[in-house]
Amino acid sequence: MTSVRRHAALAAAVDQLRAAGVASPEHDAAELLAHVHGLERRDLFRIDTVGDDLAARFDTLIERRAAREPLQHLTGAAFFRHVELAVGPGVFVPRPETELLAGWAIEHARAVGDGAGRAPVVIDLCTGSGAIAKSVADEVDGAEVHAVELDESAHGWAERNLAGTGVDLRHGDMGTAFDDLAGTVDVVVCNPPYIPLEAWESVAVEARDHDPHLALFSGDDGLDAIRVLAARAALLLRPGGVVGAEHADVQGESAPGVFAATGRWVEIVDHRDLAGRPRFTTARLAR
Structure with missing residues (x-):
């Protein structure tokens, strides 16, 4: 040319x-x-x-x-709320829809700081690129932010993105992470894998062929990780603490149902994205 x-x-x-x-x-x-x-x-x-x-x-x-290589892999960057993230092969590219979940976590973290007069403690499980953790650290003054990622490659991207932010990043499984923080956390936030294995063909080519499958698929019904989250968040949170989890738009009833079935959660609410689709579930740990 x-x-x-x-x-x-x-x-x-x-x-x-x-x-x-x-x-x-x-x-x-x-x-x-x-x-x-x-x-x-x-x-x-x-x-x-x-x-x-x-x-x-x-x-x-x-x-x-x-x-169908992702745009963000070609530019090397993704923008999420007010932060820029380095992304590429081996890490899930953060989506704009997830900014709403991050905003919810930021709002609740700020409320803790204002109401309790202490630094809010926030955990981002399945942090991926570190998008939510970095946004919380960026927008909530004094927040104590922790994050964990299991995938080795994604953890490397998170290390790069969270360097200098003060976020405590760990390499491990969401289901066993942060025993040392049990019962002390105010907000647990998570964008887990939630695509049913049978939905392989319906996944956009950019995600299916380029995002880590560990970040996409979660059992036959797509809810395996959310079940782990419901149990883990109940261990990590203070009584009255809150959890928020993204889910597929077809899981607007089944994802909240996971939390309801445990009997440990109150104020279970499902939230819609800007297109009006069910997008994330929040709940409060019973006191």
Whole structure:
């Protein structure tokens, strides 16, 4: 590809991505063109033409995106609430929907600090890239934030993202982590795996082929990890502490049902995302 006008380069890229079934071809093409120029997408208006070298880089990235490699793997970054995260192969790319769950955790952590006059203690189980833990540390002054990740590769990404934040990151299983904090935690938050194994074919190619399967699938009904969470959070939380967990949009009744079945939780509420779909469940540990 030789030097071309910006509009022509974008138009050709959008056509290629749309033909490949990419869900947001205009957005992704613009993000990748901005990326090769070292610009924010909003600053693309500064470019009139795309030079030969950058055009070749852009073509390569568009081909990879058309092959359904995640956009964030191509740029190396994902944005989540007010923080930037390094991401790539081997870690689950945080989704915008999860920002609502993080916001819930932040709100409740702040309420502890305001009401109890002490630093809130927050645990992020299945932290993945560290998105929720980093957001809590960023937005809740003085919060004591802990996080755990089992997958070795994902843990490496979390180490990178949480460096310098003060978050206590551990490498381990959500079902056995933080025995030393039992009964002292105010907020437990978790974006667990929740896709049923039988739903393999319905998973978006970007996730199915590039996200760690440990972060996606959770037993025949998709609820195995949430069952572990309900038991673990009951051990970790103070009486009256709260837990929040993301789930699939078809689990708006079954995920809350996991907590209800234990008899240990009150104020069990399911929350919808901005598209009106069931997205996460919260509950309070009975006193």
